[in-house]
Amino acid sequence: MPTPLEFMKRYRNISVDIEVNDNAAGMCRIAPVIVKLNKYFLMNWTAGTSQMSHFAAVSAGSRKDAWFRQHKERIRTAAMGKGSPEDYGLALQWAVYSNHIQNPSQATIQAYFDQNMGIDCSGFVTNYLIVNGKKSNSPTTQQNTSAASYFNAAQAVNDPSQVRQGDLLVFMHGNSVLTGPGHVAVVESYVPQSSPGGNMRVVEATGAHGANPKLLDSMYSVENIIRKGGTVPCMIFVVKRHGVPGSRVSVIRV
Secondary structure (H helix, E strand, O other), X not given: OOOHHHHHHHOOOEEEEEEEEEOOOOEEEEEEEEEOOOOEOOOOOOOOOHHHHHHHHHHOOXXXXXXXXXXXXXXXXXXXXXXXXXXXXXXXXXHHHOOOOOOOOHHHHHHHHHHHOOEOHXXXXXXXXXXXXXXXXXXXXXXXXXXXXXXXXXXXXXXXXXXXXXXXXXXEEOOEEOOOOOOEXXXXXXXXXXXXXXXXXEEEEOOOOOOOOOEEEEEEEEEEEEOOEOOEOOOEEEEEEOOEEEEEEEEEOO
């Protein structure tokens, strides 16, 4: 089973097949190019938005195209910002087959990828849990699992010494889960003692200004620990992330 960091690296190694001229052989051949998911993408379902226009263009397909019909749901999942690494490969492959990418090359496919596609926080976390056997592998799970849905006080880790790799960080607003939208990330490692640069390594997809690329492993500094009790439903870490202090996160074990 991959660690959060290992799984993130799969999004930086997405393969797409293109035709290249083999001058020595005097023929065209199929060769893979490798592209990276760099962007954060939060789907806007409002009619007329650029997100909707791109979603319609990439995911409409053709009723006569057997390849598209076979992979339709996975292509649409990627176009929503919710896909697995393999889903993005299929979506980009369809963009090549359907001529949405002119003169396909590593550079033109990467540019198209950066302009039109990305992943949101719950998309990354849900696919990480799927690949580790903790969530069902289905388009419904991928497409409809929100960041806030991961908060469950009954599954909270309330002892800082027990935080471990693979735990989720669900962002809070005060003592309640953050919504509209929320945010969720995955713990790669945590050292209870403070250390230069931060003491918690976190893998996340985020639109935060200080994050580049937007799918990355970040260092958080735990600045305060609020213990469970009274109106506090679970342990809450107050963290500094991407240079900004004051974010509140609960630790949830799925």
